[in-house]
Amino acid sequence: MPLVTSKEMFQKAYEGGYAVGAFNVNNMEIIQGIVEAGKEENAPLILQVSAGARKYAKPVYLRKLVEAAIEDTGLPIVLHLDHGENFEICKACVDDGFTSVMIDGSKHPFEENIAITKQVVEYAHERGVVVEAELGKLAGIEDNVKVTEREATFTDPDQAVEFVERTGVDSLAVAIGTSHGAYKFKGEPKLDFERLEKITKMLPGFPLVLHGASTVLPEFVESCNKYGGSIPGAKGVPEEMLKKAAGMGVCKINIDTDLRLAMTASVRKYLAENPSEFDPRKYLGAGRDAIKEMVRHKIKNVLGCNGKA
Ligand SMILES: O=C(CO)COP(=O)(O)O
Ligand SMILES: O=C[C@H](O)COP(=O)(O)O
Numbered sequence: 001m002p003l004v005t006s007k008e009m010f011q012k013a014y015e016g017g018y019a020v021g022a023f024n025v026n027n028m029e030i031i032q033g034i035v036e037a038g039k040e041e042n043a044p045l046i047l048q049v050s051a052g053a054r055k056y057a058k059p060v061y062l063r064k065l066v067e068a069a070i071e072d073t074g075l076p077i078v079l080h081l082d083h084g085e086n087f088e089i090c091k092a093c094v095d096d097g098f099t100s101v102m103i104d105g106s107k108h109p110f111e112e113n114i115a116i117t118k119q120v121v122e123y124a125h126e127r128g129v130v131v132e133a134e135l136g137k138l139a140g141i142e143d144n145v146k147v148t149e150r151e152a153t154f155t156d157p158d159q160a161v162e163f164v165e166r167t168g169v170d171s172l173a174v175a176i177g178t179s180h181g182a183y184k185f186k187g188e189p190k191l192d193f194e195r196l197e198k199i200t201k202m203l204p205g206f207p208l209v210l211h212g213a214s215t216v217l218p219e220f221v222e223s224c225n226k227y228g229g230s231i232p233g234a235k236g237v238p239e240e241m242l243k244k245a246a247g248m249g250v251c252k253i254n255i256d257t258d259l260r261l262a263m264t265a266s267v268r269k270y271l272a273e274n275p276s277e278f279d280p281r282k283y284l285g286a287g288r289d290a291i292k293e294m295v296r297h298k299i300k301n302v303l304g305c306n307g308k309a
């Protein structure tokens with residue numbers, strides 16, 4: 001099975017009322033943990049690479065690791081660029097063999113976002129690659145740029161329809177109250193489901209994407225803090241809300257922070273409990289196992305994409 005696009009994946013997910021997990025990858029252990037879980041659960045997978053990940057690992061290493069994951073598992077896997085900020089990085093990834101790219105023009109005014117998205121769609125579609133765009137602005141941290149809650153804006157449903165029609169984009173990330181990182185809510189978690197419902201009704205059959213969708217499970221935060229970490233007050237999107245969104249046209253759910261927490265908690269614990277151990281395979285192996293368990297949990301208990309490969 002070669003790399004696939006998300007076209008058919010999203011269609012099946014939309015009709016089935018479930019979502020496909022899009023997991024951020026940065027190194028071999030993360031990739032192996034994710035695909036081992038995907039294989040055991042027979043789930044379709046989206047592996048996404050940010051600009052920061054490309055810088056950290058070098059593009060060729062990530063691409064070859066994902067190729068290895070496909071050869072190893074035989075799963076349908078989408079290789080996706082996460083938050084491409086301009087045409088050039090999207091083009092580089094299309095040319096590099098990615099099957100999906102995100103052009104994130106959400107920080108630009110509406111007309112500019114349309115123009116830049118159209119340019120990417122044109123280039124990508126000619127080469128059989130699908131495109132995700134973003135409308136509305138999420139709060140939180142992205143590539144070290146902090147968008148404050150005041151600067152964040154929710155997606156306007158009328159604009160979403162116009163945006164999709166004019167750009168020809170394949171999926172759209174919407175802002176309904178989620179945010180990137182481990183600090184998503186100060187008080188009670190709340191998402192604007194009325195807005196989501198409106199968008200879904202006005203764009204029937206069209207796949208939507210939810211960014212900033214980590215749950216920040218308390219046991220992992222507690223474990224980080226117990227073994228020398230300091231991440232007080234972290235809070236994410238409750239699992240029930242993610243399940244609800246998956247039944248409302250959201251076909252792709254982005255998860256990065258929960259992987260980071262799983263890996264960090266397990267590495268901290270391993271090193272704290274085994275102070276004389278210095279073989280990186282031991283603690284990175286513990287990190288890989290934790291990633292695998294986290295992804296299995298997401299696939300089975302939150303996304304509902306188990307058995308859908
Ligand atoms: O949206 C994301 C990647 O694009 C990840 O969101 P989290 O920070 O909630 O994991
Ligand atoms: O949305 C952002 C993702 O979590 C990727 O984060 P990063 O830019 O630090 O790799």
Ligand SMILES: [Zn+2]
Binds near residue numbers: 083104134138
């Ligand atoms: Zn964005």
Ligand SMILES: [Zn+2]
Binds near residue numbers: 083180211212254
């Ligand atoms: Zn994101």
